[in-house]
Amino acid sequence: MTNLPETMTAIAIPEPGGPEALVPETRPLPEISGSEILIRVKAAGVNRPDVFQRQGAYPPPPEASDLPGLEVAGEVAAVGPDASRFKVGDAVTALTPGGGYAEFCKVEETNALPKPEALSFTEAAAVPETFFTVWSNVFDRGGLRAGERFLVHGGTSGIGTTAIQLAKAFGATVFTTAGGAEKCAFCEKLGADLAIDYRSQDFVEAVRNATDKAGVDLILDMVGGDYVARNWKAAAVGGRIVQIATLHGATETIDFRVLMAKRLTHTGSTLRPRNTAFKASIAAALEEKVWPLIEAGKVKPVMDSTFALTDAAKAHARMESSGHIGKIVLTV
The missing domain is CATH 3.90.180.10 (Medium-chain alcohol dehydrogenases, catalytic domain)
Structure with missing residues (x-):
């Protein structure tokens, strides 16, 4: 030295x-x-x-x-x-x-x-932090494949902007949530197929409408709290949810019948x-x-x-x- x-x-x-x-x-x-x-x-x-x-x-x-x-x-x-x-x-x-x-x-x-x-x-x-996190959770743990439908919350965050670009680059249809019209427009310019303004829209309804009620195959969530139940509703049958943070709270009362009926996988990790x-x-x-x-x-x-x-x-x-x-x- x-x-x-x-x-x-x-x-x-x-x-x-x-x-x-x-x-x-x-x-x-x-x-x-x-x-x-x-x-x-x-x-x-x-x-x-x-x-x-x-x-x-x-x-x-x-x-x-x-x-x-x-x-x-x-x-x-x-x-x-x-x-x-x-x-x-x-x-x-x-x-x-x-x-x-x-x-x-x-x-x-x-x-x-x-x-x-x-x-x-x-x-x-x-x-590093966002790319390591997104690769590990979206592609390794979440198993995102070309042709699947992917939802990432917080589209204008570091994680969100990275996930939008990588998921799109590897052939997924990309949905995201963001706060306000300006941020939503930015996400779509970045490559998201649909950006949902969580301040004025219900993302569950928006996702289901955009997918003929089918839902999305994979969700990357850092919100937690009341988003857990809503993610389960927005997920497709056999869908996967990967939890990487809990900005809205780490505990929530939830109906596990949705998980069972839709055969969902809800996993998570920290880096x-x-x-x-x-x-x-x-x-x-x-x-x-x-x-x-x-x-x-x-x-x-x-x-x-x-x-x-x-x-x-x-x-x-x-x-x-x-x-x-x-x-x-x-x-x-």
Whole structure:
């Protein structure tokens, strides 16, 4: 780790709270070992789990950094003794269990990927968390196939904009929900076949009308709460629902007869606590199947706004306003 500073600026959470709880601190550089690499961060993505961590509701996994930040892009600054793929100076983007809100971040090299040449560092930092999540849950766990009907809630979120593009690229008919006419129009321009304004429309009725009452084959949901029963109604016979968050609540009273009568599968997952080998398998699939689409310009992260690293509080305020369309990124 020659020619590297001994300390770095990082954004810490001394006490849980609102956006103002994010405080710049001086920290020592992370120490790497084994097959880890140290990344000189140029940009870091902001995600909803960062907000939950800041609020004290989503503690980092054991042995992960206490700093928020689940995705970064930058240049390799140092490599561990067992790292073999990347060398100092390589441009990479990476999924990390924490520590992204900093000038330097360490990550297992199998959880890093070459930065697509078609993307800037800022755009590349907006890729890992959403692309890993969507690939794992829509294509691996959800088993989406060409010709199927797919519904993703929150179409203008980072997850939503990614899911719309990837599902469309792999041959699905895509439905989504969003708040307001402007956001719905954006989703349809991005590739959704139908965007439903959840503020003025019942998405169950809209989906059933658009599918001759058949419903959709797969639903990706981060809302939970009262959406669970409504998703079951919107699903086709034999449909699958994948739960990745519960923004409207984690508990709900529900009629299981719908599940049985329609032979539904309702599953779910979280990404951050999974081990590096699991994340490495997703990285390999993305590099093989999605990176060519990014390089060809067929799929691209949708960018909302950028903030300086030390303005992380403003970035979180932007996310919590729910006015954003696409990804919010911190630049270093």
